[in-house]
Amino acid sequence: MQVASRILLIWGIVYPFPNTVAFSPVYSSMLIAWSVTEVIRYSYFAINLSTGSVPAIWMWLRYNTFFILYPLGISSECWLVWLAATGPAKQYTGVREALFAILLIYIPGKWFSYLWKDLGEKEADIETSTLGSYILFTHMMAQRRKIMRGTHAKTN
Incomplete structure (x- = not known):
């Protein structure tokens, strides 16, 4: 899901509509979030593969900065x-x-309906959506719980 959203943003928004993002601080904040996430993630994997373990601070960064x-x-x-x-x-x-329609991946259907009506469009009664952002976030929370409990058990 994460890879798909990044491909969508680059090829579906940035590439065809460069003026939308050219001077936008929102574009910069997105790139910062993506970059910091990847630096932490891949450094974590590199350290783990090369030494067989990861320092506590790197473990904390990997499972808390999200x-x-x-x-x-x-x-x-x-x-x-x-x-x-x-x-x-x-x-x-x-x-x-x-x-x-892509926004429905991110925004709950009920809230999306309000945005749609604010644009002066016909009634859009959408009660649910896939809400990919919720799925990704709760997956990371579950991973964090599993890893951090294991780390806590090892230190005691």
């Missing part, structure tokens, strides 16, 4: 999709609607 970085990245991604959908994508038949 509390800040995921919401920052996800909200930045949503905002960029929204900017493209309400801006340059309007002129292309079906593209705007496709981008709004």
